[in-house]
Amino acid sequence: MTRILYSATMSLDGYIAGPGGDMSWLAEHLGGPNPVAEDLMGRIGALLVGARSFHGDDPNRGTDREGAFGGAWTGPSFVLTHRPPATPVPGVTFVTDLDSGLAAARAAAGDRCVNIIGADVAAQCLAAGQLDEIVVFIAPVLLGDGVRLFHRPGGAQVRLEQLAVTPEPVPCLSLRVRQPAAGSQH
Amino acid sequence: MTRILYSATMSLDGYIAGPGGDMSWLAEHLGGPNPVAEDLMGRIGALLVGARSFHGDDPNRGTDREGAFGGAWTGPSFVLTHRPPATPVPGVTFVTDLDSGLAAARAAAGDRCVNIIGADVAAQCLAAGQLDEIVVFIAPVLLGDGVRLFHRPGGAQVRLEQLAVTPEPVPCLSLRVRQPAAGSQH
Numbered sequence: 133m134t135r136i137l138y139s140a141t142m143s144l145d146g147y148i149a150g151p152g153g154d155m156s157w158l159a160e161h162l163g164g165p166n167p168v169a170e171d172l173m174g175r176i177g178a179l180l181v182g183a184r185s186f187h188g189d190d191p192n193r194g195t196d197r198e199g200a201f202g203g204a205w206t207g208p209s210f211v212l213t214h215r216p217p218a219t220p221v222p223g224v225t226f227v228t229d230l231d232s233g234l235a236a237a238r239a240a241a242g243d244r245c246v247n248i249i250g251a252d253v254a255a256q257c258l259a260a261g262q263l264d265e266i267v268v269f270i271a272p273v274l275l276g277d278g279v280r281l282f283h284r285p286g287g288a289q290v291r292l293e294q295l296a297v298t299p300e301p302v303p304c305l306s307l308r309v310r311q312p313a314a315g316s317q318h
Numbered sequence: 319m320t321r322i323l324y325s326a327t328m329s330l331d332g333y334i335a336g337p338g339g340d341m342s343w344l345a346e347h348l349g350g351p352n353p354v355a356e357d358l359m360g361r362i363g364a365l366l367v368g369a370r371s372f373h374g375d376d377p378n379r380g381t382d383r384e385g386a387f388g389g390a391w392t393g394p395s396f397v398l399t400h401r402p403p404a405t406p407v408p409g410v411t412f413v414t415d416l417d418s419g420l421a422a423a424r425a426a427a428g429d430r431c432v433n434i435i436g437a438d439v440a441a442q443c444l445a446a447g448q449l450d451e452i453v454v455f456i457a458p459v460l461l462g463d464g465v466r467l468f469h470r471p472g473g474a475q476v477r478l479e480q481l482a483v484t485p486e487p488v489p490c491l492s493l494r495v496r497q498p499a500a501g502s503q504h
Contacts, residue, residue, distance in 0.1 A: 142332075144332075144452065144454065144467070144468075144478060144491065144493065145332050145466060145467045145468040145469075146328075146330075146331050146332020146333070146466065146467065147332070150473045150475075151472060151473040154473070157475050255462075258460075266330065266460075268330065270491065272477065272478035272479060272480050272493055272496075273475060273476060273477055273478055274444075274452075274468045274474060274475075274476035274478065275473055275474060275475065276441075276468050276469060276470030276471075276472075276473050276474035276476070277469065277470060277471055277472055277473040277474070278473055280331060280332065281330070281331040281332065282330075282331040282460045282462050283331075283462055283463065284462030284463060285462075285463055286337060286462075286463055287336045287337040287340070287461055287462050287463040287464055288460060288461060288462035288463070289336075289343050289459060289460075289461065290459060290460035290462070291458065291459055292330060292458035292459055292460065293458060294458050294489070297483070297485035297489045299483035299485070303480070303483045303489075303491055305330065305456065305489055307330065307458055310458075
């Protein structure tokens with residue numbers, strides 16, 4: 133069974149982007165070798181990316197490090213959007229709903245994981261009981277406002293189980309989703 | 319010079335309380351021995367507590383673990399509030415503004431640290447360039463909404479420097495505030 137994981141680099145205070153999707157804060161925390169991120173990428177068979185992340189700010193835009201995993205990702209990417217672009221994008225398949233996006237990404241990933249990129253898609257997967265794991269790199273910065281790692285107005289209590297904590301080069305926490313969120317189909 | 323630190327247990331997604339200040343989620347993550355928290359408490363000479371934290375929900379209310387550090391804290395506490403209670407509270411000094419609260423807490427702490435409890439007071443200290451360190455315990459849960467570790471509408475970029483990461487029993491990150499926030503008096 134293909135596992136679905138949500139990975140992100142967040143600020144200490146839980147933001148994956150600043151106000152308006154600003155990602156400029158991230159640039160100074162990228163760049164050096166990160167064996168933990170490389171191991172993670174090796175586990176991944178396909179990306180399922182939210183529209184906001186796909187169309188959004190990339191701190192490496194215009195450089196050879198543009199794109200997922202600092203430009204190192206070369207596998208299949210599925211982008212969930214209601215407005216696919218008119219011209220094809222090499223390596224990217226556009227999907228218009230979560231179920232078909234997950235099905236396509238699972239099929240492409242095979243026995244590796246599907247990596248969710250984007251807080252909205254991750255929250256949708258969680259609500260559907262389809263999220264297995266969360267991997268968070270914690271950058272040494274406070275942002276105070278912006279796009280949160282997870283936002284469900286009114287709150288939730290999604291229990292997790294710690295899988296691993298690696299302190300270097302950037303603290304990274306891996307956790308398993310212990311119970312499906314409300315609305316789960318499991 | 320007395321150091322000012324902000325400590326909190328937060329959810330993976332950066333909330334220190336749920337909606338309406340709910341702390342019930344925390345109970346299941348407390349209880350066992352936590353040498354990291356005990357070491358932290360040993361460094362602290364005084365608490366400076368926000369009104370919302372002081373009057374708020376305590377997951378241990380009514381038990382012998384009620385209060386800061388699971389009831390183990392016995393030193394001086396200063397509570398920042400515009401509405402001090404009519405009857406004195408043993409061990410608690412009420413202060414009505416940040417400057418006098420910090421001065422009193424520093425004097426009481428001596429060569430140990432002042433520990434800020436409460437996101438609002440911590441944000442005020444940060445804005446005033448008075449916060450030296452942040453210590454965060456990360457509970458394995460997502461809350462999705464509530465009181466954030468740090469909230470500044472419109473955003474900020476407060477750079478931090480990693481001091482320590484301890485994986486067990488609950489991941490704990492200690493960071494030094496690298497640059498004063500906007501509005502700093504430094």
